Amino acid sequence: MELDSVRDLKATLRQSVISPLAALKSSELPAGPTPGLPAAPPTIALGVSHAPGGKNQFVLAVRIQKRGLENSPQIESIKRQAKGEIDVQYIGVPTKRAAIPWTQKKTTPLKIGSSIGHYKITAGTLGGFVRSRDDGSVLILSNNHVLANENKGKKGDAVLQPGAIDGGVNPGDKVGELLRYVRLKREGTNLVDCALATIDSSVEYDTRTLTGMGKLAGLGDAILAEDDAVRKVGRTTGKTEGRVTAFELDNVVVQFDTDFLRFDNQVEIEGAGDTPFSLGGDSGSLIVDGDRRAVGLLFAGGDQGGTNGKGLTYANPLRTVLEALKVDLAFD
Numbered sequence: 001m002e003l004d005s006v007r008d009l010k011a012t013l014r015q016s017v018i019s020p021l022a023a024l025k026s027s028e029l030p031a032g033p034t035p036g037l038p039a040a041p042p043t044i045a046l047g048v049s050h051a052p053g054g055k056n057q058f059v060l061a062v063r064i065q066k067r068g069l070e071n072s073p074q075i076e077s078i079k080r081q082a083k084g085e086i087d088v089q090y091i092g093v094p095t096k097r098a099a100i101p102w103t104q105k106k107t108t109p110l111k112i113g114s115s116i117g118h119y120k121i122t123a124g125t126l127g128g129f130v131r132s133r134d135d136g137s138v139l140i141l142s143n144n145h146v147l148a149n150e151n152k153g154k155k156g157d158a159v160l161q162p163g164a165i166d167g168g169v170n171p172g173d174k175v176g177e178l179l180r181y182v183r184l185k186r187e188g189t190n191l192v193d194c195a196l197a198t199i200d201s202s203v204e205y206d207t208r209t210l211t212g213m214g215k216l217a218g219l220g221d222a223i224l225a226e227d228d229a230v231r232k233v234g235r236t237t238g239k240t241e242g243r244v245t246a247f248e249l250d251n252v253v254v255q256f257d258t259d260f261l262r263f264d265n266q267v268e269i270e271g272a273g274d275t276p277f278s279l280g281g282d283s284g285s286l287i288v289d290g291d292r293r294a295v296g297l298l299f300a301g302g303d304q305g306g307t308n309g310k311g312l313t314y315a316n317p318l319r320t321v322l323e324a325l326k327v328d329l330a331f332d
Contacts (some may be wrong), residue, residue, distance in 0.1 A: 001085050003048065006058045009082060010046045010250065013060075016095045018044060018251055044069060044078070047249030047268065048227035049087040058226075059085045061128050061246035063268070063305070065093055065253055084277075087246075092304035094314055096145050096193075096253040097124070097283035106162055109204035110175060112286055113211055113233030115162035116142060118149040118178065119170040123163020125235040125284040127297055128216070129207040130196070130327035138205065138330050140176055140197040141321070142284030143299050148181040150258055155179065159197040164233075165281075176204045182324050186259045189251075192316045192324050193299040195299035207330045212239040213292060216331045220293030221245065224267055229290045232298060234282030242269045242277035245312065252314060254300045265320065267296050267312045270306035277301070277313040287315050294329055297321050 043065045051057035058083045074307055107114040116126040124146030130139050157178040160168035181195030208215045211233050228244045246268040253260050270276035278301045287296035296315035303311040
């Protein structure tokens with residue numbers, strides 16, 4: 001199919017097939033395996049994938065998040081309407097990329113990919129540096145759940161490097177303060193998981209070094225195509241390589257501490273070779289293309305799906321993040 005045809009089909013299916021599933025609120029579901037959380041709602045995410053062997057041809061990407069939906073009437077309806085031009089995978093429910101007990105060091109100057117976090121969380125990843133459109137100040141970029149503790153943080157809260165699980169203590173390892181964030185919505189749809197922190201005047205920082213890759217070259221394209229090669233530097237897995245497996249992916253349900261949250265217009269990535277693209281603690285990582293241009297902000301992943309069986313990673317398009325926060329990428 002042409003790209004516009006896939007987009008039109010996706011919009012039609014969202015109304016006829018996906019919306020009835022999404023209407024079921026998580027609070028109405030039975031208890032789930034995570035204490036305090038209900039079961040994950042039954043969902044199907046829709047996006048765009050490249051047609052195998054077809055230049056500039058695309059298929060509908062269908063991502064099933066509940067096993068019981070694999071042979072459901074909803075999937076059969078989607079297959080009929082897509083007329084076989086479809087890429088179906090079971091992905092389960094991704095979770096925010098929270099931290100695991102992994103030794104990390106304090107970095108001076110601050111660098112892309114290093115351990116960082118709100119003083120009340122474990123740790124995530126320092127994604128990169130941005131410049132305020134208001135006053136030109138350089139700020140730290142990462143996820144809401146890394147810098148703002150899933151909406152619970154207050155402006156002025158301490159941000160530590162390294163994060164607490166890596167030995168960071170407040171105030172000794174304070175490098176900045178929470179400035180602002182885009183709220184994560186429990187009802188409705190989210191587009192981004194992002195936040196900003198100031199940098200203390202005594203703290204040095206390096207806006208360009210991508211350890212093991214070279215220098216950040218700037219801001220990449222607005223839309224990533226399927227099969228585009230990407231890389232990242234993250235707190236847990238360091239430098240990894242992967243490829244985009246779907247883009248413009250809607251209705252992705254992700255498990256956070258507080259609830260299952262829905263995201264639209266996301267990028268899906270699988271790791272290269274036999275390794276995952278990300279693991280817990282890589283949240284907030286800046287994703288770059290083959291020319292080292294920034295294209296995404298990593299926020300979630302799971303151990304299901306992918307041709308290598310190592311799971312899939314999810315990212316916000318970086319241009320969407322920058323617009324939501326009213327900042328520009330700093331790479332000078």
